Amino acid sequence: MSITRFDEPAAAEFRADVATWVRDALPKKWQTSRASLTPDEVQQAQREWDAALHTAGYAGLSWPSEYGGRGFGPIEELIYYEESSRANAPDGFGRIGRVLAGPTIIAAGTEAQKAKYLPRILDASEIWCQGFSEPGAGSDLASVTTTAKKVDGGYLVNGQKIWTSFAQYSKRCLMLVKTSSDLPRHHNLSFLLLDMEQEGVDVRPIRQINGEEEFSEVFFTDVFVADEDLVGEEHEGWRVAMTVLSNERGTTEAATRLVEATAQIDLLNRCCASNSRLDAARLDDRRELLRWHILRSTEEKAAELDWFQAGSILKVQWSELIQDSTRLGLDSGCSVHRDYWRHHYLASKAMSIYSGTNEIQRNIITDRVLRVAR
């Protein structure tokens, strides 16, 4: 039985356990000199954190126990993220696997797919990426043109994906591909699990405005995917993709972003924003509001209330909060942390773009929450 309310005694116990564990498990270097770590050191810390999470059983908190998870619900997930946020813990490297690939396979995959993939998602020994966007299909995701042609025993994939995060580190890719040129829109796509370490996959990292190369363009030339790696029905991949996107925009994603916002706003309040206390205090209020909005949405989700609308609001909220925080950091002109803020300010520019731009989130709210027909 998982916890359904934050005021249950079990929630307090769980919180205490997590807090103790996080405090003990956190890499020392991360605790003491986080702001000055190089990108490589950050990545190293993230990988170590992935491993620690798995060993301690915190990797699949809300996954069913038959798939190696703890069988808990959204409340435990959130408590974990709250406590790790309080302790300024890193964000793991296996997150796309844990938050997107795993839950999608659990919800829509076959037993064979679950057995094959889930264990290595949990221990982060296989990193996953998400191959949805294409040069001609961003916000208009249903227009993807990368094709998967039916051949004996599987499919041959041809085409190009772009903005694929972590592609160069990834063993596997969640792919949305076109499998029919006749069927109507939204019923012509399929969802595949593709092995990135094979002939015909060409990953070319793209340099980002912050100098990092986190995303790539990926070219596929006659890349084979076996029938067993089709998720859901053929041509019904759009439905599966929507599951992924609802996870991406959900409460746990928001909670990981709370980790980031917390670190930044604390730094503003502690040091950088000494000349703009009021602005920093307002950001702190918004951070607390985000925390409570996540709590509320999580309890509504645990109570199986209609929480659908929460995803878009959360996404707009966390992305704009982090953007405003890093902007204040940059504007504050704090010489000690100038590089830190420049880095995070630039990185934050992506947040209103990925996992559905904030304009698209606003469209979703008017279309599907307020239900104003066009």
Place this chain on the structure above:
Amino acid sequence: MSTVVEEVGTLVAENVHEILESAAGSPAAPNAKIWSVLAEGGWGTISADPENGMELRDILEVARISGRFPYSTPIVSTLLAGRWFELDEEQLAAGVVPALRRGTEIVAPYYSEGVMVVDGSGAPVEAAPLSVESFSLLTPVALLSGATAEIHGSQLVEARAAYVAVAVGCADAVIEQSVAWAQTREQFGQPIKGFQAVRHHLADAHIAREQAWTAAIAAAHEPERSARWARQGFSLVRTAIELGIQVHGGVGFTWEVGIQHFLNQVIELDSILGETQ
């Protein structure tokens, strides 16, 4: 306390909503008749009886509904009074409104026959009723202003949460009205609901309203931060209402369309509660 409402809260809110909706004339007119319907249904006394299990979170639900009908009845102050003070059924059924001390004079912001006026300790006071015009400037929340010294901290916290919830109800009403307006008003030969700038204003109003609701709930949970939550909640509601005015265009700026009833109530709640620390 959970952030999620219990069944009792939903039930009371639904019933109160139905009664307010069927009886309400102008949203701004205090209406003794509506109150008598509510009181006869027992909705005014429901928070006083522990058997009913009505918690603060449930009162927030009712407060939000009542915000759609600003100033119409003393339901929120009565539910809070039933929770705080030892008042008998008859007193509660009369409706409880807060006393406001204005200089040496004690006045009641709610103008209606038979309504009981209490000070911050719950003791009935002799009060001079205000006129309807001045009424709109002094909402039931004056309870907190005139008698702050006599209200102990937890009551103030609860009142803050409840009145932010009232403000969220104001935003609900304005957003509903704005959505309806966007669907019928035509420009350039088409309903303005098709223009994305308008649609995004509505989306932003919705986001602000939902955030304000979170602030109300958080205020009920975090006494030490409740003043901050109230300020933030009122400000977010104002954002939602401002966007509603913008979506209406010139009509939104008219007294006749009535958005000012909601905006004024929020401004008053904010200024009165804003003074309390």
